[in-house]
Amino acid sequence: MTSAVTSPKARSPRSQTASVRRAHRRGQTGQVVTPPAHAASTDTQQTSPPPASAVSPLVSLTGVTKTYDNGSQALRNINLQVKRGDFLFVTGPSGAGKSTLLKLLYGQERATAGDIMVDDQNLAKLRGNRLAMLRRRIGIVFQDYKLIPRRTVAENVSFVLWAQGYNRREINRRLRPTLRMVGLQHKSSSFPDQLSGGEQQRVSIARAVVGTPPLLLADEPTGNLDGDNSRQVIKILEKLNSIGITVIVTTHDEQLVRTSSHPVVQIKDGRLTYVRH
Numbered sequence: 124m125t126s127a128v129t130s131p132k133a134r135s136p137r138s139q140t141a142s143v144r145r146a147h148r149r150g151q152t153g154q155v156v157t158p159p160a161h162a163a164s165t166d167t168q169q170t171s172p173p174p175a176s177a178v179s180p181l182v183s184l185t186g187v188t189k190t191y192d193n194g195s196q197a198l199r200n201i202n203l204q205v206k207r208g209d210f211l212f213v214t215g216p217s218g219a220g221k222s223t224l225l226k227l228l229y230g231q232e233r234a235t236a237g238d239i240m241v242d243d244q245n246l247a248k249l250r251g252n253r254l255a256m257l258r259r260r261i262g263i264v265f266q267d268y269k270l271i272p273r274r275t276v277a278e279n280v281s282f283v284l285w286a287q288g289y290n291r292r293e294i295n296r297r298l299r300p301t302l303r304m305v306g307l308q309h310k311s312s313s314f315p316d317q318l319s320g321g322e323q324q325r326v327s328i329a330r331a332v333v334g335t336p337p338l339l340l341a342d343e344p345t346g347n348l349d350g351d352n353s354r355q356v357i358k359i360l361e362k363l364n365s366i367g368i369t370v371i372v373t374t375h376d377e378q379l380v381r382t383s384s385h386p387v388v389q390i391k392d393g394r395l396t397y398v399r400h
């Protein structure tokens with residue numbers, strides 16, 4: 124698995140981005156597919172409305188409350204909409220409810236009250252296979268990387284594709300541009316403990332997006348990194364956003380948020396307010 128990615132030709136960041144973008148356009152996300160030019164036909168008989176996915180937000184929370192079994196009220200009456208293609212920062216102090224919000228979005232936790240829609244699916248109604256299918260369409264990045272220690276970079280990144288039944292050719296086709304995208308093509312045979320923290324986080328980003336999900340959730344992705352590595356991680360997330368992936372990032376790093384122009388919401392004591400639209 125690793126041999127195919129050990130000696131890729133050097134390519135510019137622009138062409139790396141382009142190849143991942145092409146992967147999206149081939150329809151692998153089901154999300155960023157550009158409609159054919161004739162889709163906007165002049166056929167006056169064609170009066171059916173556009174599909175819901177073309178107009179609905181990718182993520183929508185309405186009146187969402189989460190109370191854990193021990194009585195801890197993590198989220199209170201949250202209303203939030205994230206459109207397809209958005210990049211959203213979620214800030215707030217420790218214990219405010221940021222991680223809980225992301226856990227609700229990928230179905231690790233269930234809301235106590237309210238409605239959560241992700242990619243036109245009502246999370247409260249998803250169980251078993253249908254929840255697993257939705258999760259395949261959500262990339263997740265954690266503060267502590269969560270890489271498999273005895274697996275190489277290439278194996279860590281492609282593991283999810285193996286698990287989903289992709290063949291070797293398709294895995295290699297996706298792996299190369301994804302590793303280039305995060306600047307780690309030369310580290311594909313390294314093990315996690317041979318990498319810096321910033322590199323490990325870039326591997327975890329590659330793993331999160333190698334399946335070309337329409338939605339990427341990053342929970343404090345810069346929490347363990349210094350300023351330079353943090354900015355590099357945010358730049359990669361912005362690059363992914365520029366090719367159509369909707370990105371939601373939690374952070375308590377005020378500096379990162381201040382130096383960006385993306386929308387920002389703050390969670391404090393479980394309540395959400397817009398800081399910047």
Ligand SMILES: Nc1ncnc2c1ncn2[C@@H]1O[C@H](COP(=O)(O)OP(=O)(O)OP(=O)(O)O)[C@@H](O)[C@H]1O
Pocket residue numbers: 191192193195196197215216217218219220221222223224375
């Ligand atoms: N599994 C759980 N069981 C009970 N209470 C929990 C659980 N997970 C989180 N909480 C509580 O819910 C509240 C919100 O926690 P959450 O982890 O969402 O905050 P956070 O904003 O992500 O914090 P941090 O920035 O420190 O990661 C906290 O009071 C926390 O103690």
